[in-house]
Amino acid sequence: MTMRTTFHLFLHCGYTTNGWAKLLRHCKASWKLDDVDEGLNLHCLVIRNCFLSDVSIRNSLLSMYANFGDMDSAQGIFDEATKRDVITWSSLIGGYAQSGEAIVALQLFKEMYNKWGIDMDGLTAVSVLQACCITEDILLGSLFHAHLICKGFEDDLFVGNSLIDMYSKCHNIDSAYIVFDMMTERNTVSWNSMMSGLVHNEKYWEAVALLDSMRKAGVQVDDVTLVKLLQSCKKLNQEMWCKCIHSVVIKKQARFNIVVFNNLLDAYGKCNNMELSMQLFRRMESRNVVSWSIIIAGFVHIGQPDKAISFFREMWLTGEQPNSITMLGVLEACAAVAELKLSKCAHGIIVRNELTNDLTIGTAVLNMYAKCGEVKAVGKVFDSLPQRNVISWNAMVGALGMNGCAQAALAAFREMESEHVKPDEVTFLATLSACSHGGLVEEGLSIFQRMTMDPSIQPSVEHYSCVVDMLGRAGDIKGALEVIKRMPEGFEAPAAWGSLLSACRSYGNYEVGQNAASRILELEPLNSASYLLASSMYAKGGSMDDMVQTRLLMKKRGVKVNSGYSLVHVGQKPHKFVSWDGSHPQSEDIYFMVELLHNFMFLDRENNDYQIT
Template sequence: MDFYMKCRCLDSAVTMFDSMSSRDSVSWNIIVHGHLNLGALEKGLCWFNEARVSGFEPNNSTLVLVIRSCRRLESYCEGKQVHGYIIRSGFWDIISVQNSLLSMYVDSDMESAQRLFDEMCERDVITWSAMIGGFVQSEETSSGLQLFRKMVLNVGIEPDGLTMVSVLKACANSRDLRMGRVVHGLVICRGLDCDLFVGNSLIDMYSKCEEDTGSAFKIFNEIPQKNNVSWNSMLSGYVLNEKYLEALSLVYSMGMEAIEVDEITLVNILQISKFIVLPMHCKSVHCVILRQAYESNELVLNSLVDAYAKCYLVEVAWKLFNGMKRRDVVSWSTMIAGFAHCGMPDEAISVFRDMKQAEENPHTVTIINLLLACSVSAELSKSRWAHGIAIRGGLAREVAVGTAIVNMYSKCGDIEASRKAFDLISKKNIVSWSAMVAAYGMNGLANEALALVDEMKVHGLKPNSVTTLSVLSACSHGGLIQEGLSFFESMVQDYGIEPELEHYSCIVDMLSRAGKLDTAMDLIDKMPENFKASASAWGAILSGCRIHHHGNRELGWKAARQILELEPLNSAGYLLASTMYGADGSWVEAAKMRLLAKRRGVKVIGGYSLVHVNNKSCKFVAGTGTGTGTQIQAREIDIVVNQLHGCMKINERNDHLN
């Protein structure tokens, strides 16, 4: 019978067992152990129950296999029955059996696992590792790390590779870099740095802790024999920390090393393609997905739809979405976000309505994407409709959804509705405060933006770099020069925020708008060495030269050269330079600038104004006679504009007479 089991001939072994006239515990152990060892778990447990009725005495390895089978089948009720049988039969003192029971309990009931752990008189490294792993799996990272500290203090217990993997995962989840470095030191002292699993865990830990991708890459390079997990861990670390160029370089290295890609690799490559906007990479990944038959993998397909849409190939994304055999809430949310990103709010809203008809319940991300689409449309009626959906779903008071509502109403110009939505957020965070500050700034209420920062400090929150940027932008558009400069100086002193390139660009814009072009140029010259003035900063200088053109022609030409060098395919620089020359009467230079844009194939996008008429937004594009509203609405608006011009002329004449 034992021979047949070892030859994987279950039927012959069972036939042999059935033909035996007398069976002892050895016979029963062979038949039970054989079934469980060969993966016939349910049948093996049935044999075990039958053997118990016959009064056989199992050996240690059979009991361990029985408990492991209950764990794999998630038959925890039967596992507890086995636990009771072990206590009654006198097998409780065997540490291998106790460890198997502990491993079963940490998967289902940490409270029972803790009681069992406390009752154990003898504990080995497997015991401690199982318990620590259970805490980490249950997202009780602090308890797991605390237990690890106790384990290290136990004389005679030395953590192994499995322990280190669990502890490093706990450090990664809690973003505890200090503890992670301590564990890394212990790994080296124990000689476990050659363990591939430990090395992969170290890469993951450093990538997630304070964006330390440099240390992660050092660990990656020191691994002698890397596997797919090593490459994917490093790639995921770069993507997580938005190091997309480094991630792209790593992908090319994978190709050179002929590393076989899997679904994790493909998802990461799609993330890179999405953020750098590489449509050809999306198509290449699509080909790999088809060749390796990943079409049924929902994560890969959703990532592909998302990447296509974010690379402005929304028609391809829509075709792929329609061809999906099964769509989950992530698929629907991704498609809504894709249309919103491409400036197609009506299509995004239509997808949401189709989703409701398909009886798919939206979650928080879906509602946020819907609110984003409504903010793109800038129509109050649609925005209020989306707000109502969020309220009916009980999501409006959530901080993420509430912040999206604040942003949506601010884009529609309804700042009062933004403030009401902001006040209704139950637990405001720095993002929601920053959104409200940005809303005031966007709608020209610079003083209110500054006041909100003071209110924010009263609630015990300090502005971050995003908040300060919103305040500076508000001051720039509101013409509060002194207040803006004062706030810029207080960033470092009061809030400990080191100015970034965007902050300097904002100050340059503020000074340029006020005609203080010399001061703006001094600021550009005094910027830190690691910063180089961006196209937006030079654009602000050029725009200032256009408005205050007297005596600033040379500076304007210098700014134009810088913009055309930094962004040669952006139409804004050409248009600003042309307008500046036109304002100065240099029509030949203005024509040359437009001709240069045409020769370089730069697509000029006309500016537009958005006017709300009867809760509908009408877009009036520069260079056209009418907008996207009806002809009647366009004529009505023209009449009102002409009346306003007439009133202005009358007022000017009266002022002259006075």
Template sequence: MRFPTNLWGSELPSLSLRIKESSRVGKWLDVLSHYREMQRYGVEPSDPSVYPLILKACLNLSSRYGKPMHAHLIKQGYDSFASIGNSIMDFYLKCGHLESALGAFHCMQNRDSISWNIIIYGHLNQRVVEEGLRWFNKARVARFEPNTSTLVLVIQACRSIGAYSEGLEVHGYMIKSGLCAIDSIQNSMLSMYVDIDLGSARKLFDEMSNKDVISWSVMIEGYLKSEEAEIGLKLFRVMVSEDGIQPDGVTAASVLKACGRLKDIHMGKLVHGVVIRRGDNDDLFIGNSLIDMYSKCKDVGSAYQVYREMSRKNNVSWNSILSGFVLNERYSEALWLFNSMAEEGVEVDEVTLVNFLQICKYFVHPSQCKSVHCVIIRQEYESNDLVINSLIDAYLKCNLVDLAWNLFNGLKGRDVVSWSAMIAGLAYCGKPDEAVRVFSEMSKTQEKPTVITIINLLEACSVSAELRRSKWAHGVAIRRDMAADVAVATAIVDMYSKCGAIDTSRKVFDKMPQKNVVSWSAMVAAYGMNGLPREALALLPEMKLQGLKPNSVTTLSALSACSHGGLIDEGFTFLKSMVNEYGIVPVLEHYSCVIDMLGRAGKLDIAMELINQIPDGLKVGASAWGAFLSACRSYGNSELGAGALSHVLELEPKNSAGYLLGSSMYAAEGLWENAMRMRRLVKERGLKVSAGYSLVHVGNRACRFVAGDCSYPGSQEINIMVEQLHSCMNIEEGIHFGVLEC
């Protein structure tokens, strides 16, 4: 039953108000309910502004209500109103129906700036970028006025597709229109220029009269992403100290990342202070960034303190501090943390597994590597290249060569990291022939070796100590245009020195276009290794003349050269002058080297005195006591040697070297019971014994003499010759040496 219009008309304004009120509070069902109530009595709202609200209700409830509403508006002739036509377009665009929105736009009799803004915004928002830019150009011809949000989207569109010329045109349009003073538009333009042309971005940035935190952040992050982190950090310092603008969380995290990359802990601490002042220290993302920064700056203590003080932690937090311990070679703490993760029920992911494999590799835990392999299979990480390559590396470092081979051969797609890991691992396991064979196999594939691959190949040739093969590897580096790389050239210097070709080492060193501290250290070590200690020492003042300061490794190599070359006085003097002349405080390794030097010269009392004088905070390690024990064995002093032996066995109970040194020392003095006790302990504890060997170059071959091996053809004749030599030297009979074919 239809009521007369004149009876119902008095209620129309009330229902229209109800529609508006329901729309304001988001009661969309009520909006449609009030409208249907009007339709039941055959009347329409007299106020056209009600229809956009009804369309909005359709959008929020179900898009299927929208099309009938559109048809009804066309029938009633309301689509001629620009505001209603705009609402129809907005409805279709928000429903994802771009074509329907375009149809509505083309049917509109009256278009305004909002109409153009909606259609451009719709294209760009739905990532139809190039078409959206074309619509923007059409709109400019039609002389419409874009709003700020549309302009920001247009600029972002130019940025996303790298449309530099279109971006310049938009910039020119905004200058003419006087819109450049709007902060959001300025920052959008700055973001576009940062991606396209950092120089133009800096020019725009310098011209900006009103720089907010977004402006500074965009410019700083632009420098950080463009590998110009130093400039980015300088700009950050100006932002905080001179302009007094506090960074937001994203900028702080980006700057912390750059500090870690540059090892700039001073700036990192400045950012940390800013974070605390802002009260962002509870922010999980920033907390994780701080852990990463401190770890990369070699301050794992501060990284752990940040970790402990975090009120919330996630997997990234645990993995960040675990990575920090591993990166700083704090493997015992890393192992403890990994066990804590298991106790806390933290989920293990690929980052955790890669770090734990590094721990297994350091402690040489074959069984743990196998356990990790099981976890990898269970959690389906077998297709993760980083995890599998880490597992191959760990297997090889734990001497599980067969398992590494099986894993490597089972890879469907081997990348350069896989090949490099296999080459490095085989060289580490003393299998240089296999390492070279793997490189040759890699050369037949499409995979191109990197600098790391070439360095691994050179290391394999160093292990084999064959001059011909080393020259071949040098040629490979030259053909690959990598011989001039400072790391590769340094590896070549080291390789030739281990082949005994010290003159070739020096030639390569002299021809290096660039040298760093590592290069000089390698040359110093090369001279020491080849019995030329005076030449090694002569390199240090030469190095200073080149503007390079020796580091701990350089000075350790010089001390080692003195030790093996018998330059006792020079070595002792050098140790005393390290602080004054080179600014290097001796560490335990330096003292161990000098103790070894004194021991070799039979100066056991002075060596013992030096051990007692080692500064507080430097705990005398197994290397120092081992060197002293070796000297006691050589000079028949089992009284001092017994004390050194107890320290060695306490510090390294799983290393067979100490037991064998002790056994040899006792045997030399006829204390057979003590000698046998040391041998029994080796067997009872299942320790692996690695035989010592010497290399002798015969022609182009490096023959390896290994104690106790008689498998080499002609070993009997060689043993007879050795026995005769022993007899001539009055060495006790019964000690025999054999050879192993190279």
């Protein structure tokens, strides 16, 4: 039955309960379906038939507009009302709370209660608590909780659920637990709210443990429960729990929910099991852009950017349009392989899909070109950013520093301050790194001193390690050692000792180097790079016994050296090469060509030597 038919029936039936019921049913239907046009038609019919003076009709229209997020229209209906009951106020307060305008919602509640003396109902209480969540005002939330108890709402199920949510969002998980434990009645939403609160406050093990309590209470898990549990598993890196939840999903035999399956994909990826994630992806009934984006991000997460790029090509061929999240994963993959042609293609897709106004995307593009060594492209991207925040400035300073433009990095740092963007810890680290690689010791020490004098910024172990590296590269071994000694108590810095050891090897200071080697092997007994660096220093200094002892210690502790590899893109396919690897299908031809080129180079060198003599 159409809305217009309902109105005609209402007119013929007259002012009857049946007529009002049919009218309000259509009003609520347009609200739930989020059909704006249908809602506007309803409003027109109400005005035309002079029903706007009826409080219940007006309240339903107000709720409809509030649900659409059209708060101007909702406020207009409220202002025109000659009679306002608690539902009128609650609908408007709830609309502002849902729209994120918490302050307006709280002011309306204060006006309703203090000025007009209207007592709240459960809907009002839920809306006010939602506003407290947005502001994260724990004091206001606690005072309102006390007010609710005085008004007899302590046993209201919906209010209890909202209290759990409010305390959780205000980072007071203990109070949320107290509310949960004191509830006389709980439903699935209560358990899910408590679990969401634990996840929000990074209490992941407690969230997983709550599942056992939930089952003992005989409460059936729903899709919200499963999603929250999977979020915990991702943070805990617990593949076994992911499989347990996956089995629950299968046993439920409920209708396919793509949100749950996307979270499963992400959980397996975060647990470094992309094989299972891919199997699940291939078997899914349907996929959306989120599904594809998760797989791309998963391959990047486990250090396989080439597979991420190949998978993006597959996505592109299916006709699925990427969004900003997809492209962030692709940009990170392109940055990892540092292949300029691929990077330009990714940038072109971003321009074509009109994602250039996204600051996060722009910063990622900047970082990608920096990894490719394209300093000019970095500058162009930075200049084209619609706005610049501390993250984009950090990326710019870091990009210039990593490409050997130390003076330009310092200039960018000063320009950042001139634009009244306050540097943070990352800014100082990027600037110190630029000074270290550019040999700007005085400038670097000046920046570090200034950082230590700023009470809002606390130097971390990375900052100290960077200063040690800077002094070590300049040959100031004594100064580098002094910085390590001045590090705050509790700062164990393998990177700092590693930088000092590298400097000792380069400048032949084997006495300090031996001490550095001893400390770094103590701090990182399973890091192969530390053993290789120490043995290299001993070999260079002629201390072959110490070199052999270091190698034997490495073997005794079972430390394996991770083989380096090269990645080459030919056409649209990446090829991975490891030293003396024969797994490539064309390895014989490749080694033959390498040998041939080597012989040509040898002959060319001999001919040049002959001509010179």
